[in-house]
Amino acid sequence: MYKKLFIIFAPFIMLVSCTMMDAEDAPVEIPTEPLLTLPEIDAGEVAPLEKAEYVEMEVIEDDTVTANEDGSVRENTLYFDYDSAEVNYDPTDLVGMFAKTMVSNSDATIRLEGHADERGSRAYNLALGERRAQTVKDLMMLRDIESDRISVISYGEEQPVATSHDEDSWQQNRRVEFILE
């Protein structure tokens, strides 16, 4: 596209250099054509906030956060490799532990919240978080937990546990959290 622009300029520049000499002593041409008139331009058409629906800010207790401030591994959180939704590492058998709890509490339901690290696009990360939670759901269903007792939700990269821009933080944010309800 830049090339295109140059082509537009090129004849103009040539014209400039040709007329430069002639214009040196030529009488000054006084423009006589009238000015064009523009219609009035509207100031804007975006509604002020009062008209838009407005959600009052409030202090919310975040019931989902069970993070350790130092970022150490949490007991309800499974971690994932970069750009992967595969469960490769479950050293404390979280899936088995939560499945057992749900078998012995037949009215318990569970919410699996998938998350991604900040890298890459937000909508793709939302999808990735969902796939991670979905993988965990599939594993729990293999342990005889009914599909309708497991809900899956993704927050993508929107709710990081650690906020530094480094692998330490990213590793902590690629996760699925198990929340019994």
Next chain:
Amino acid sequence: MFLLTLTLNSAHATLKIEVTHGIKGAMPIAIIPFDIQVNSFDENFAKLISNDLYKSGFFEVMQSYNYPQKVHYSHNLKYKVWRDLGIEQVVVGRVLPSIRSDYAVEFELVDTVRGKRITGYKIPVRKESFRKIAHKISDIIYENLTGIPGIFGTRIAYISSIKEKHRKKFTLNVADMDGYNAVPVYISKRELMSPAWSPDGKYLAYVSFEKKHPQVYIQNLAKGTRVRAPDIDNSTSAPAWSPDGNMLAVTISVGNNLEIFTYEIQTRTTKRFTQSLGIDTEAIWSPDGKSIIFTSNRSGKPHLYRKFLNTGKTARLTFKGVYNADADISPDGRYVVMTHNAGQGFKIGLLDTKTGYFRVLTNGMLDEAPSFAPNGRMILYATEQKQGYGILVAVSEDGRIKQKLSLSDGNVREPVWAPYKK
């Protein structure tokens, strides 16, 4: 080259604008301060126009204290004096009383080499629309000298967020393309994502977590009314408008997967568009309406694909690097811009779909969410600053001119450039 810094204080936030890179060999131009023939007028047309033209990167704006003449009508210009300084274009103007409006502004763009007025306008101005008129004048000058429609009068939308310990606030904003006149159009204590302008610029589709999971809403900007689209309980995300404004492409969670659907707004009917084992999301409609470009990890890594609506034929578009996602298409349909990673961090990549030529435009580590200006000459994207704050950057499509927009007290992200008004 000088650094241009503008700061705006408004009720909502302070948006700082900074130009960090300029272009060599730009077109020299002088904007002489306008003659004020009305009482109590304290705006500065010449300054705002100068800033616009400078920021476009195509112009080298001469500093006003160096001006050999301070005249306000083209017939008073001594062309040779300006030519000798290498100034080939001069803008003169005046602010006059008006019967029809608060006042009127007249300006003339003059070619000092040919000794000729290139164009000139008289525009009625209401006090509150001063900035809009000044941007309009910048657009006229820019288009006359480059042959390309200007973008100084266009708007952008973006998401901003403030997070404190137990308190969060997410805001969907609409602002002028230079960051001024930011208007919050929706505020939520839960996450907002993925704003998308309707082709007529009257609606924004976006994702809101207000029901605790992601769902797409369409908001009428003039009235403030909103509808869930599609009106289903599934998680929905990544909305994109069809060029005629009648349909959305959205990602819907179905079964255990994410697929792209088309949604007809009037009839409220959804129709499945993609079917793969992997993630399919981030649809964007081609300007001719015939195909949709989207992100899919069906090959293992996220890449861009194009699927045609009539034939159902799908082709992979990107092969460079390990990550290509979140595409936007230039208004002429030729160029695709994306978030790209080839192992050196996330950068903005530009693909010429006609020649297959691919170029990396930026050199950040966390650059993402590119969006084309409606004239296709600039790209707006989000990046992270070292302090951890998200900022927006406008870059020329050759990657040489950069303009940063940052919020003093929070993150800004997911910028989308509005279309020209219809």
